[in-house]
Amino acid sequence: MSSVATPAPIPPRGRRTKLQRRQTRLGWLLLLPALAVVAFVAIYPLGKTVYQSFTNQEFLAGLTPTKWVGLHNYHALFHDTIFRDAIVLTLKFTAITVGFEFVLGLIIALVVNSSFKGRGLMRAVMLVPWAIPTVVAAKMWQWMLDDTYGVVNDLGTRIHFTLFGWHFHLLSHSHAWIADPSTQLASVSAVDIWKTTPFVALLLLAGLQVIPNDLYEAASVDGASKLQQFWRITLPLLRPAILVTLIFRTLDALRVFDVFSVFFGNRLGAQSMAVYDQGAIVQDGHVGYGAAVSVAIFLIISLFVVMYVTFVRVSEQ
Amino acid sequence: MPPRVPNRAAIKAKYHGQKITFVGDSVGNGHVRDLALAKRFTKDTGIKVTVVPHPAASDQSYAQLARAFSSKSSSIDVAMIDVVWPGAFAPYLVNLKPKLAKQAKLHLASIVANDTIGGKLVAMPWFGDYGILYYRTDLLKKYGYTAPPKTWTQLFQMAKKIQDGEKKSNSNFAGFVFQGNAYEGLTCDALEWIASAGGGHYIDGGKVTIDNAKARTILDAFRTQIGKITPQGVTTYQEDQTEHAFDNGDAAFARNWPYQYGIGAGAGSKVAGKFGVTVLPHGAAGGSVGTVGGWQLAVSKFSKHKNAAIEFVRYMTSPGVEKFDAISNSNVPTIVSVAKNKAVVKTNPYLKPAIASVPRVTRPAKFLGTHYNEASKVIYQGVNQILTGTPASRVLPQIKSRLQQILNSK
Numbered sequence: 001m002s003s004v005a006t007p008a009p010i011p012p013r014g015r016r017t018k019l020q021r022r023q024t025r026l027g028w029l030l031l032l033p034a035l036a037v038v039a040f041v042a043i044y045p046l047g048k049t050v051y052q053s054f055t056n057q058e059f060l061a062g063l064t065p066t067k068w069v070g071l072h073n074y075h076a077l078f079h080d081t082i083f084r085d086a087i088v089l090t091l092k093f094t095a096i097t098v099g100f101e102f103v104l105g106l107i108i109a110l111v112v113n114s115s116f117k118g119r120g121l122m123r124a125v126m127l128v129p130w131a132i133p134t135v136v137a138a139k140m141w142q143w144m145l146d147d148t149y150g151v152v153n154d155l156g157t158r159i160h161f162t163l164f165g166w167h168f169h170l171l172s173h174s175h176a177w178i179a180d181p182s183t184q185l186a187s188v189s190a191v192d193i194w195k196t197t198p199f200v201a202l203l204l205l206a207g208l209q210v211i212p213n214d215l216y217e218a219a220s221v222d223g224a225s226k227l228q229q230f231w232r233i234t235l236p237l238l239r240p241a242i243l244v245t246l247i248f249r250t251l252d253a254l255r256v257f258d259v260f261s262v263f264f265g266n267r268l269g270a271q272s273m274a275v276y277d278q279g280a281i282v283q284d285g286h287v288g289y290g291a292a293v294s295v296a297i298f299l300i301i302s303l304f305v306v307m308y309v310t311f312v313r314v315s316e317q
Numbered sequence: 318m319p320p321r322v323p324n325r326a327a328i329k330a331k332y333h334g335q336k337i338t339f340v341g342d343s344v345g346n347g348h349v350r351d352l353a354l355a356k357r358f359t360k361d362t363g364i365k366v367t368v369v370p371h372p373a374a375s376d377q378s379y380a381q382l383a384r385a386f387s388s389k390s391s392s393i394d395v396a397m398i399d400v401v402w403p404g405a406f407a408p409y410l411v412n413l414k415p416k417l418a419k420q421a422k423l424h425l426a427s428i429v430a431n432d433t434i435g436g437k438l439v440a441m442p443w444f445g446d447y448g449i450l451y452y453r454t455d456l457l458k459k460y461g462y463t464a465p466p467k468t469w470t471q472l473f474q475m476a477k478k479i480q481d482g483e484k485k486s487n488s489n490f491a492g493f494v495f496q497g498n499a500y501e502g503l504t505c506d507a508l509e510w511i512a513s514a515g516g517g518h519y520i521d522g523g524k525v526t527i528d529n530a531k532a533r534t535i536l537d538a539f540r541t542q543i544g545k546i547t548p549q550g551v552t553t554y555q556e557d558q559t560e561h562a563f564d565n566g567d568a569a570f571a572r573n574w575p576y577q578y579g580i581g582a583g584a585g586s587k588v589a590g591k592f593g594v595t596v597l598p599h600g601a602a603g604g605s606v607g608t609v610g611g612w613q614l615a616v617s618k619f620s621k622h623k624n625a626a627i628e629f630v631r632y633m634t635s636p637g638v639e640k641f642d643a644i645s646n647s648n649v650p651t652i653v654s655v656a657k658n659k660a661v662v663k664t665n666p667y668l669k670p671a672i673a674s675v676p677r678v679t680r681p682a683k684f685l686g687t688h689y690n691e692a693s694k695v696i697y698q699g700v701n702q703i704l705t706g707t708p709a710s711r712v713l714p715q716i717k718s719r720l721q722q723i724l725n726s727k
Contacts, residue, residue, distance in 0.1 A: 058687075059383055059384075059387055060386065060387055060406075060408075060409075060687055086716060096476040146550060147548055147549050147550040147607065148489045148491070148548045148550065148562070149489065174488075174551035176544075176548070176549035176553075179549055179550040179551075179552045179553045179554055179705065180549065180705070181706065182706050191675075226600070230516040253404065264499070265374065265498060265499050265500055266376075266499045266500060266694055266697070266698055266701070267498075267499040267701055267705075268701065268702050269699065269702070274713070279694070282384065283376060283377075283379070283380050283690055283691070284685065284690065284691040284694065285383065285660065285690070286691075294366065297457075299584065317531055
């Protein structure tokens with residue numbers, strides 16, 4: 001950098017490395033506090049969890065002495081069909097919610113990015129579901145979806161219309177959305193989609209706002225239709241924002257806990273990975289085994305991170 | 318009005334100004350009662366009591382306490398603990414024998430024995446519990462029944478007939494409500510179904526007995542009734558949802574603990590004066606039973622004010638408070654003389670000998686010790702799976718093998 005204006009005399013080799021070394025040392029020194037924090041809040045707990053996963057540690061300590069059990073927990077985990085079900089359910093939940101949230105969020109972002117009267121108000125209002133704490137939202141939806149007293153069934157069975165001479169009710173009878181295993185995934189996904197779509201819309205809106213307007217003007221002059229503009233300008237330029245959004249949402253959805261916990265408690269076949277892990281550690285008291293579950297969840301989520309990061313690299317080239 | 322603290326002057330002189338935290342009740346009016354009693358205690362003794370309601374599902378509340386104890390937290394001084402927990406928590410609880418042995422003699426010997434682990438009195442009985450059947454006297458009469466059902470089959474039939482009739486004017490009406498959610502309460506309810514059909518008590522004599530023909534039959538019988546005579550969502554109901562449905566006039570029968578009696582008979586209930594209580598029905602080859610429940614008060618070893626905490630427990634488990642609690646909240650007294658008190662029996666008809674003398678069945682805590690919670694989870698998850706549609710013949714062998722694993726790992 002310093003050689004840009006006037007070529008400086010080349011210093012002797014030894015001095016230069018000394019200076020470089022000093023700068024490197026200073027650099028490390030400045031990084032140290034941050035590294036210490038990361039080590040304390042991330043590496044230490046992670047390391048401890050990995051260590052615990054090789055032990056038989058129990059929650060109520062002092063009752064059974066903690067011993068090193070090697071791969072025993074992982075062996076048991078491999079044969080744990082309940083955890084396998086939890087993985088499958090969580091993956092399904094992730095695919096459904098991230099898919100819906102992305103499509104709906106993109107539509108909403110495009111709408112509130114166009115100029116219309118009351119746009120500022122609209123942008124604020126759309127964030128309301130996102131602002132409600134998840135547990136509160138889940139409790140609220142639990143009541144709304146209740147088969148006896150819920151508003152969803154009440155409206156659904158009341159609203160009816162006639163089409164081509166046929167009489168339709170939105171719902172023929174009250175349905176226990178949360179209790180019925182065949183609709184449990186749909187109901188829990190609906191809450192997450194309702195709550196998180198605004199967040200996705202917000203991230204995508206930020207991406208939309210950095211696309212320069214003159215690109216669209218130029219495209220219009222060249223005679224490109226709105227649809228062509230969307231496919232050729234909006235979508236390609238939105239790609240970085242889309243990737244960030246998908247990464248965020250996927251990782252979030254994979255470690256979902258609160259909605260599942262409120263809706264289903266400990267119901268078998270309705271546990272997310274995190275709910276199963278919490279049950280293993282806190283309720284069953286198997287800290288060692290639960291740590292192995294945690295490590296497995298960590299690896300599964302890492303897999304997605306690696307996939308996304310690779311995808312970003314490949315698409316950038 | 319809560320009774321005054323008997324030995325208040327002496328307590329005030331010694332412990333005035335100390336602060337303790339009590340993790341108490343949250344079901345029904347429990348929290349309101351705790352606040353009233355704590356206020357009285359503070360007024361009389363100068364010991365400040367902070368009342369924190371515990372999670373309504375008792376297995377969640379177990380987890381909360383386990384977390385506090387395993388981290389040696391002094392944030393809890395007094396906690397209410399379930400009848401199945403003394404074994405698991407004993408190492409973390411203060412031996413109350415030196416100070417409360419005399420008061421313990423007033424309580425039912427069987428519960429005191431349950432709360433005594435290795436010779437140490439780790440908790441004091443507070444109130445007892447057993448499952449009972451609530452039924453609508455007015456509706457039974459309306460549909461031509463002279464007595465509540467004796468067997469489950471009768472209950473199903475009566476519930477169906479009453480529901481068919483009542484649904485015409487009240488679309489929310491259901492024949493029967495109980496605790497069907499996947500949580501500790503379902504372990505209690507299903508124990509009553511199975512034991513009353515002669516199918517054992519999950520684990521008998523240290524052996525897993527749950528996978529038997531009688532248990533299969535009664536569990537499948539309940540499975541086929543879900544959504545027919547119950548709300549479809551009964552598989553998510555806990556105590557509070559059960560009580561709300563019945564006291565809102567939306568159910569003909571309900572299985573619940575005695576605490577519901579006081580709420581149902583009180584102001585704000587739509588069924589006051591229109592319901593009765595009796596023993597639970599039984600299966601084809603058995604007799605009526607009630608699952609033993611109930612709560613104890615214990616003092617944490619990590620408490621910084623153990624003596625003040627023990628005085629609070631002494632007050633809360635005294636005859637005066639138990640009588641107050643029985644009359645104002647219809648909780649079952651654990652003190653024999655209070656349970657026989659005329660005024661108490663009058664407001665709590667389930668204490669009448671015909672109901673109170675029903676055989677009590679206990680959850681298999683003594684075979685499981687610290688593994689009880691895990692085993693109970695296996696049971697209630699399995700039963701909930703049956704109720705939501707999987708035949709018992711497919712679920713019970715799985716419950717059996719998992720329970721066996723837990724027993725073996727001890």
